Amino acid sequence: MVLGTASHVGKSLLTAAFCRLLAEEGHRVAPFKAQNMALNSFVTSEGGEIGRAQVAQAEASGIEPHVDMNPILLKPMGGVSQVIVNGHPIGVMSAREYYAEKATLWPRVTAAYDRLAGQYERVVLEGAGSPVEINLTEHDLTNLKMARYADAAVILVADIERGGVFAQIIGTWELLEPGDRARVVGFVINKFRGDVTLLDSGLEFVRERTGVPVLGVLPYRPDLQIDQEDSLGIDETATLDRGELGPGELDVAVARVPGLSNFTDFWPLSRVPGVRVRYMERGAHFGRPDLVVLPGTKTTVRDLDWLRRVGLADRIIASRAEEDGPRILGICGGFQMLGRWIEDPLGVESDRERVEGLGLLDTVTRFAATKTRHLVSGQVNGSDLAILGYEIHMGETERNGATIPWLALTRRQNQTTILDGAIDEAGRVSGTYVHGLFDSAPFTASFVNGLRARRKFAPLAEPEWQSHRDFLAARYTNLAEFLRVHLDLAPIWSVLGGPSARSSD
CATH class of the missing domain: 3.40.50.880 (Class I glutamine amidotransferase (GATase) domain)
Known part of the structure; x- marks a missing residue:
C-alpha cells in the first residue's frame, strides 16, 4: 500500500508505477483506492464513475478500469459533495452526513476489495492525504483501516518540494500505532532536485530513529506525470513554458x-x-x-x-x-x-x-x-x-x-x-x-x-501527432524503470516473496 505524508506527494504516480512494475514481472495486478475525493473522473465500460487516477493505474496494470478499483468517489460541490458508490451517485451530503453513513459504506468498500483480491494476484492500494490526521482518524476508510483489512505492507511517500521532508516522515511515524508501524517496509522521498548525497545524514537519521530504511530518493521528473486526480495538479496540465508566444x-x-x-x-x-x-x-x-x-x-x-x-x-x-x-x-x-x-x-x-x-x-x-x-x-x-x-x-x-x-x-x-x-x-x-x-x-x-x-499558419506535419493514450502507455513503461533505477526494491520483494510471479506461487 502506498501511503503519503500529505496530499499531492506522489501517491497516485507511485501506485501506477508499482502496478506497472508488478505487471512487467508477470503478476496479474490491479489498483485500489477505497475513497477518492476528486472532480477528475472517468466512466468505466459498465457505465460506472470512478476517479481518473485509478483509470491511469489500471492502464499501467494492462487491464480495463472497473468500479471496484474506486468504490467511493466524492465530488465536491462547494461545502457538500456528491457521493458516488460503486460507480453510481447515492446523494449529496455534508461531511457530517457522510460520516454518519460510513458504517454502511465500509462493507461495500471491503466487498469491492475482496472481489479484486479474488481475481488478481496482487492489489496495489493507494491511501488518501495523510494517514495520521488526528481529527479524521475515526472516520478513515482509505488509509490505515484499509491497510489493516488487506494486511498490506506499506510504503510511506514524502514530498521534499514542500520542505521539512524529514519532519514529514518522522512526524507521521511518531503518530502511527505500533501495529501500523510494523507494516511500513520503507520510506520514499519524492520530487528531489539536486545532489542526492546532501541528504545522506538525514537518511541515516531516519533509519536510526525508526528502524526503517529510506528505499530511495526519486528525482523530480515532470516528464513522467500521468493523469491527475485532483486540482492540486492542474498546473501540470498546462504548457510548462509560460513565456511569450513564438512565431506560429x-x-x-x-x-x-x-x-x-x-x-x-x-x-x-x-x-x-x-x-x-x-x-x-x-x-x-x-x-x-x-x-x-x-x-x-x-x-x-x-x-x-x-x-x-x-x-x-x-x-x-x-x-x-x-x-x-x-x-x-x-x-x-x-x-x-x-x-x-x-x-x-x-x-x-x-x-x-x-x-x-x-x-x-x-x-x-x-x-x-x-x-x-x-x-x-x-x-x-x-x-x-x-x-x-x-x-x-x-x-x-x-x-x-x-x-x-x-x-x-x-x-x-x-x-x-x-x-x-x-x-x-x-x-x-x-x-x-x-x-x-x-x-x-x-x-x-x-x-x-x-x-x-x-x-x-501552416498545418503541422503528420509525424508530429501522437495519440494521448499511446503517449501515456510509454510513460507507464518508463515509470517501472524509474523505480528500478532509484529505489532499493529488495525490502518490497521480500514481503511479496520475490519479484517474479513464479517466485510468489
Whole structure:
C-alpha cells in the first residue's frame, strides 16, 4: 500500500508505477483506492464513475478500469459533495452526513476489495492525504483501516518540494500505532532536485530513529506525470513554458472556474507542438487567444456567476463579435453555460429555477436528477472524423431553431446513437458533453490545424501527432524503470516473496 505524508506527494504516480512494475514481472495486478475525493473522473465500460487516477493505474496494470478499483468517489460541490458508490451517485451530503453513513459504506468498500483480491494476484492500494490526521482518524476508510483489512505492507511517500521532508516522515511515524508501524517496509522521498548525497545524514537519521530504511530518493521528473486526480495538479496540465508566444504558436485559454472538473481534457493539447495552454482567472487575463475553453464543472450555475463576477463572461461574449476573435469551445458544464438558459426545476444544483446563460448558442439546458454516464465513440457530425470519449453529466441540452448538433455518437453500454452538442452557423462556437475529445490524435490534428488555418499558419506535419493514450502507455513503461533505477526494491520483494510471479506461487 502506498501511503503519503500529505496530499499531492506522489501517491497516485507511485501506485501506477508499482502496478506497472508488478505487471512487467508477470503478476496479474490491479489498483485500489477505497475513497477518492476528486472532480477528475472517468466512466468505466459498465457505465460506472470512478476517479481518473485509478483509470491511469489500471492502464499501467494492462487491464480495463472497473468500479471496484474506486468504490467511493466524492465530488465536491462547494461545502457538500456528491457521493458516488460503486460507480453510481447515492446523494449529496455534508461531511457530517457522510460520516454518519460510513458504517454502511465500509462493507461495500471491503466487498469491492475482496472481489479484486479474488481475481488478481496482487492489489496495489493507494491511501488518501495523510494517514495520521488526528481529527479524521475515526472516520478513515482509505488509509490505515484499509491497510489493516488487506494486511498490506506499506510504503510511506514524502514530498521534499514542500520542505521539512524529514519532519514529514518522522512526524507521521511518531503518530502511527505500533501495529501500523510494523507494516511500513520503507520510506520514499519524492520530487528531489539536486545532489542526492546532501541528504545522506538525514537518511541515516531516519533509519536510526525508526528502524526503517529510506528505499530511495526519486528525482523530480515532470516528464513522467500521468493523469491527475485532483486540482492540486492542474498546473501540470498546462504548457510548462509560460513565456511569450513564438512565431506560429497558438494560444489556448481555459477558464479556471472554481468547480473545474476533468481538467485532464486539455493536457493533450498542451503537448501539441506550437500550442500553448494556459488557465485564466480574470477578465484582465484574457489576452488575444486563438481558442477559449469553458471546461467541465460540477457547479455550473455557481461558476457561471463567477465568470460574470471576474469579468471573463463579458470578454468571452465580446470576443465572439470580433471578426478575428477566438474559437470558443464548451465542454459539459461549459457547454451548458454557452446556451441561452439553464433550468433547474428540481433544485439539483441550486435553488434558482432558471438562470440566463451566455447566449452564444441557441440552446436550453435542464438539469435532471439522474446522471448520464457513458463511454462513447462517433464522429464530427457530417464527416468521418472519428472521436472517442465519455459522458458524465446531470442535465440534457436542447437545440433550438437552426442550431445544428456537433457530434454523432454511439454509447458503448447500450449501443444507442445520439446527436450531441451544438455548433453555431459560423463554426466559431461549439459545445459538447464529451470529455476526452483531445485524446484522439485525428480529432486533435484536425481541430488544431483548423485553428492554425484561421491564423494562416501552416498545418503541422503528420509525424508530429501522437495519440494521448499511446503517449501515456510509454510513460507507464518508463515509470517501472524509474523505480528500478532509484529505489532499493529488495525490502518490497521480500514481503511479496520475490519479484517474479513464479517466485510468489
